[in-house]
Amino acid sequence: MSMGGRKAVVLLSGGLDSATVLAMAEADDFAVYAMSFLYGQRHVVELDCARALAAQSSVIEHREVEIDLSSLGGSTLTTDAAVPKHDSVDELSDEIPSTYVPARNTIFLSYALAWAEVLQATDVFIGVNALDYSGYPDCRPEYIAAFEQMANLATAAGVGGNRLVIHTPLIHLTKAEIIKRGLSLGVDYGKTTSCYDPAPGGVACGHCDSCLLRLKGFSEAGVVDPRPYK
């Protein structure tokens, strides 16, 4: 938890994955600048979790950015449409689900890119995961590689030779591996939320894609999820 290292911008949603990434960036001795987004998502309990996680870490600064994606529509995460529910993780389809938010990671990474340039940071961390994930296109390695290439042509810093690196330390891990890694770093998963459709107070539904993947991960890791479920 040293603060002497190089600066890094860490995208912190308040979920299980980004909480783990935050701990990993700190373990790697980065001086962490955390960035969260209020984007019209129905699960604003995420922001409370992000704040709690940032507060109990050595984050130098936690920036919350309010952006309006819900007015663009296109996702059950940011509208009143129903979030899909299932009884088991085996029911998840291979198709891109309705919870996909158009261009969300691209917008998040673009803000991170801007802040990194202002901070003179050349490292950005994002907790995308291409194994136990919801099938979103903007979580795949080839997408991240293309964003990094674009970013280095976009900025004065990149043109000046300060190459930006997008770190995705979870991308090839299973959810169980992520949880074990985080527990070894002291992550308090009781302060994270994953549910796409939580009840008031933040109680998880237990049946959306994200809950099912999380529960499967804890089960496979042999650990009880400290988060309350309905």
Place this chain on the structure above:
Amino acid sequence: MSMGGRKAVVLLSGGLDSATVLAMAEADDFAVYAMSFLYGQRHVVELDCARALAAQSSVIEHREVEIDLSSLGGSTLTTDAAVPKHDSVDELSDEIPSTYVPARNTIFLSYALAWAEVLQATDVFIGVNALDYSGYPDCRPEYIAAFEQMANLATAAGVGGNRLVIHTPLIHLTKAEIIKRGLSLGVDYGKTTSCYDPAPGGVACGHCDSCLLRLKGFSEAGVVDPRPYK
């Protein structure tokens, strides 16, 4: 000015370039969805111009997105620091100027990408220009190509085979050529603004990089700029 064509998202700043691009997209029979940003720029007269341009065109919908880039800092365009002034266009340096806003076009294009996906549009227009321009890295053809490549890996639409195309019809034109093209399409340049540091009421300073490039363009085109200068 037909509205029967394919949908396109046009980034409309209210400047000379984007006004011309709007007219070109309409001339190409696209059904235009215009997008403008209030991003903490000191020259909010831009938004008034964007509204006026959209109102007198056949734009289907004009979306104004409020985003907070000024809190990130890093540019004389979004802070109280002085915008550089010069007596002539020959004084412009080859270096990236202080008016550069970190990752601005990347953020703008990311929102356009999101809206395009929701609209099921596969065409985005942006008025970047790599000849008579201020030396911003995110105006170069290699940057735009990299963004397009990233965008097609980012979205469900791209994964589904609906390839997004970023149109940059001005990229290899001189400012004089842009103006002549716009005039042939009926663009009212009196409804556009280019100044980075306008006086109250929108009167242009005549000495910032953008004013000098604009004035040189009108001079070379042999046309009087209808916009008031100090």
